[in-house]
Amino acid sequence: xxxxxxxxxxxxxxxxxxxxxxxxxxxxxxxxxxxxxxxxxxxxxxxxxxxxxxxxxxxxxxxxxxxxxxxxxxxxxxxxxxxxxxxxxxxxxxxxxxxxxxxxxxxxxxxxxxxxxxxxxxxxxxxxxxxxxxxxxxxxxxxxxxxxxxxxxxxxxxxxxxxxxxxxxxxxxxxxxxxxxxxxxxxxxxxxxxxxxxxxxxxxxxxxxxxxxxxxxxxxxxxxxxxxxxxxxxxxxxxxxxxxxxxxxxxxxxxxxxxxxxxxxxxxxxxxxxxxxxxxxxxxxxxxxxxxxxxxxxxxx
Amino acid sequence: xxxxxxxxxxxxxxxxxxxxxxxxxxxxxxxxxxxxxxxxxxxxxxxxxxxxxxxxxxxxxxxxxxxxxxxxxxxxxxxxxxxxxxxxxxxxxxxxxxxxxxxxxxxxxxxxxxxxxxxxxxx
Ligand SMILES: Nc1nc2c(ncn2[C@@H]2O[C@H](COP(=O)(O)OP(=O)(O)O)[C@@H](O)[C@H]2O)c(=O)[nH]1
Ligand SMILES: [Mg+2]
Numbered sequence: 001x002x003x004x005x006x007x008x009x010x011x012x013x014x015x016x017x018x019x020x021x022x023x024x025x026x027x028x029x030x031x032x033x034x035x036x037x038x039x040x041x042x043x044x045x046x047x048x049x050x051x052x053x054x055x056x057x058x059x060x061x062x063x064x065x066x067x068x069x070x071x072x073x074x075x076x077x078x079x080x081x082x083x084x085x086x087x088x089x090x091x092x093x094x095x096x097x098x099x100x101x102x103x104x105x106x107x108x109x110x111x112x113x114x115x116x117x118x119x120x121x122x123x124x125x126x127x128x129x130x131x132x133x134x135x136x137x138x139x140x141x142x143x144x145x146x147x148x149x150x151x152x153x154x155x156x157x158x159x160x161x162x163x164x165x166x167x168x169x170x171x172x173x174x175x176x177x178x179x180x181x182x183x184x185x186x187x188x189x190x191x192x193x194x195x196x197x198x199x200x201x202x203x204x205x206x207x208x209x210x211x212x213x214x215x216x217x218x219x220x221x222x223x224x225x226x227x228x229x230x231x232x233x234x235x236x237x238x239x240x241x242x243x244x245x246x247x248x249x250x251x252x253x254x255x256x257x258x259x260x261x262x263x264x265x266x267x268x269x270x271x272x273x274x275x276x277x278x279x280x281x282x283x284x285x286x287x288x289x290x291x292x293x294x295x296x297x298x299x300x301x
Numbered sequence: 302x303x304x305x306x307x308x309x310x311x312x313x314x315x316x317x318x319x320x321x322x323x324x325x326x327x328x329x330x331x332x333x334x335x336x337x338x339x340x341x342x343x344x345x346x347x348x349x350x351x352x353x354x355x356x357x358x359x360x361x362x363x364x365x366x367x368x369x370x371x372x373x374x375x376x377x378x379x380x381x382x383x384x385x386x387x388x389x390x391x392x393x394x395x396x397x398x399x400x401x402x403x404x405x406x407x408x409x410x411x412x413x414x415x416x417x418x419x420x421x422x423x424x
Contacts, residue, residue, distance in 0.1 A: 188302075191302045191304060192302055192303070192304075192305070193304065193305060193306055272305075272306070274305075274306070274309065275305040275306070276305065276331070276332045276333055276334060276335075277331070278327055278329075278331035278332060278333050279303050279305045279308075279333045279334060280305075282303055282327065282333065282421070283302045283303055286302050286303075286421065287302070
């Protein structure tokens with residue numbers, strides 16, 4: 001069981017993001033979320049056997065003080081990942097930074113190997129032409145204030161695909177031996193002559209691995225597809241259907257999304273028009289058996 | 302796994318000397334790979350072949366074991382159909398091609414593809 005701390009000021013969007021990624025909320029529903037009192041624990045199971053224990057820490061000042069004093073050990077021990085969420089619109093950056101740094105101190109003494117992710121959140125509220133500038137400024141400041149620790153930063157919003165990019169990268173950092181999975185995916189991609197193959201976690205639709213032979217040039221394609229297919233999957237389940245697979249054909253490419261194992265979906269992109277759909281589908285069926293075995297072995301321990 | 306382009310090349314090599322189309326189908330009748338003058342031709346031949354194959358194999362099975370080969374002489378050509386691994390191979394030839402040579406060609410191709418296509422179900 002991997003412990004993940006989700007921290008940041010009250011109202012910064014922690015519960016919203018975890019509800020969208022792990023509990024099938026849509027962005028609109030998060031307006032109805034109540035404030036989190038103290039710590040809410042939730043258990044998620046990804047890829048069958050990767051168990052996450054998410055600690056969503058209510059960020060009101062009284063709790064914050066408690067975390068650093070009376071609950072210090074309890075909260076900051078055995079942390080694998082710390083995710084700190086900053087509301088980009090926050091009026092009191094100094095105070096945010098103060099809590100953030102107290103948090104880092106506690107992490108350094110109690111879980112010195114924890115990976116740290118900082119999300120500059122609610123970027124949708126910033127005017128579009130200001131986003132790069134503001135984000136870059138915040139990142140610089142965070143990096144300096146985090147020293148000697150290294151942090152990974154993302155700009156996020158629940159209203160677009162950036163949330164999926166950040167969380168894909170967080171989950172990726174938690175998967176044991178992910179390189180093995182990637183090398184098998186490379187092989188799959190080569191044999192069936194695909195442009196690209198992408199592996200998604202089945203419940204969250206986060207991207208966990210990919211293999212690219214021909215790059216289509218859009219660097220945001222993974223998170224866009226995560227976002228779109230997750231929404232589509234949710235609307236299927238609202239009509240009592242369950243999403244299984246789809247094939248999209250276009251003048252320049254064909255895309256196949258299908259389940260691969262009990263815990264993953266795969267997307268295969270083919271741009272060669274002479275390769276028949278049935279051939280690709282057959283190869284996906286063959287890969288299915290292989291990846292089921294691989295997954296079983298990977299999480300056996 | 303099936304290497305689609307490689308299979309197409311092999312089928313292309315057989316599509317000479319009066320053979321108009323060489324088609325590999327799955328048992329549901331979907332095209333896996335082909336060599337033909339047009340996609341449209343391949344689709345039509347494929348649909349007809351798989352339909353005929355499935356009807357014949359239903360009738361034959363009960364008496365003499367599974368269907369393994371089928372030759373059809375049509376008004377505008379000749380057709381040889383055979384089973385390769387779990388797939389159907391179909392050769393369509395002009396009417397002036399003799400049945401014997403068409404059968405020989407079909408058998409040679411079947412022999413050539415049998416081993417690799419049986420491994421397709423592996424990774
Ligand atoms: N505009 C905008 N609002 C957000 C975003 N994320 C969360 N919110 C809103 O912020 C409010 C507080 O969110 P909540 O998840 O309860 O914050 P928490 O206290 O950190 O758990 C809710 O009304 C959300 O709808 C975002 O990316 N953009
Ligand atoms: Mg909350």
